[in-house]
Amino acid sequence: MSLQVRPATLRDAKAIAQLHTLSAQAVYKGLIPDEHLKTMSVEKRQAYWREAIEYCEPQVQVAVEDDKIVGFVGYDRSRDEKSRPTTGEIWAIYAAPSHWNQGVGLALWDAAREGLQEEGCTNVTAWVPLRNERAIRFHELAGFKREMSTAKTAVVGGVKIEEVRLKRSLN
Template identity: 35%
Template sequence: MNIDHATLSDVRAVAEIHVDAWRSAYSRILPADYLASLSVEKREAMWKNIIESGQTEILVAKDGGTVLGWVSFGACRDKDAPSSQAELWAMYVAPNSWFKGVGRQLWLRARELLSQQGYSTCSLWVFTENEQAIRFYKAIGFVAGTLPPQELECGGQQLQEVRYVCRIDT
């Protein structure tokens, strides 16, 4: 498995994984009609714009040219965050590659780059109902933060997200 920065030629695969992972991971969290309405083409356009603008770093994990997963990260977007705090903006692995170490390898490379960039901590937000992701984040060193959960609407449903934080300068 190789991990490198995403290029425009990776955008379609990033979008497909984004939609497929949402449909699998959130099938018990979000309404089925909302998940069915997700558009690979819209996600492809979104990720193309993000890569072109350099808004966030995106790494892809590939095996023989096939994208298995990706991670997006950069400066923390939270209002209370110090400049030394990064954020894991998103991480998704193709469902057929879950539990094979892809996410862990993506995180280790992202953590290495964030450390090189001078960040000392990294945060992320995760749906409180996403137990599988929370287990993964805890396994790679994240702990629940001190902020209360934040409310958001997604697919016509009220959800909560909780912030997790990890030290990266150890």
């Protein structure tokens, strides 16, 4: 696989939104009611990612294979109120289901880590649903550790989803 990771451009917003929707529907199947998964809007996500790319909040990188976007990562400073200014956060990291377990996530994580280090971050966090075993396993393999005292509940599609923050040093 010849994979290239590069900064996202405004032209990438639609492809990122489509991939985000497709991946989220695959990841959250069985965790969130199907009725809610079907209502996930590419248009809303496209507007979100277009704005993120335009204003670099979060910074967005895409993984490209044969001119097709097969993954993306959004990262920036931590959004947690009590975090230090040197703490970064992975806001989102997704690979196309067709590219799971093929190194796309690792390539995106490497790019995000480098970007966060360039910004002066010394630690990085990510919020992950506890029942998203694939994401938990990915982050733990990348050196993140669970901070169980941070568990919180988010309501998605009328379902309570328990999330936990994972953290690791960037040194």
